Amino acid sequence: MNICKMNNSNQTFLAICLLLLFLTLIATCDNEESEDVFVNINEIFTLKCGESVTVKPDNLDIGFCEVISDSRCPTNLRCFWEGVAEIKVWICEPGQAANFIELPIYGYVALEDTVNHVSVDTLGYQLSLLQLNPYPYEHEEHDYSEYEAIIFISNIN
Incomplete structure (x- = not known):
């Protein structure tokens, strides 16, 4: 007796299982894509370092790359310059390269x-x-990855 030999009902069951597995994988991929964040033009939005949004209706993508520098005067100090x-x-x-x-x-x-x-x-x-x-606050260090930016975008008229 060959235990590896499958009858038609076993083949059908296996085909259904593979189809369900395939559909589950597709649904999982679709869910990841639906996590895109959309905002509208003339809208204020918040981005954490490393995040991006798509601006509607133009499908313009904007992302927060990094904090270049932060020399703002800490709130608990008096400074000659605000930084x-x-x-x-x-x-x-x-379809274009990033600027x-x-x-x-x-x-x-x-x-x-404003x-x-x-x-x-x-x-x-x-x-x-x-x-x-x-x-900034005196004697407090923040990793730049902790930062979040509040940004406004509009069309130039």
């Missing part, structure tokens, strides 16, 4: 301080770094 922090972001139109830009923010500038935000124009868009957290 500045800079982050590097990438911006990419569909890297630096977004600055001065010390003591809060989210609501007059003091610096805007950078690129590819027909205007980006502003509205806030960078955490804000």
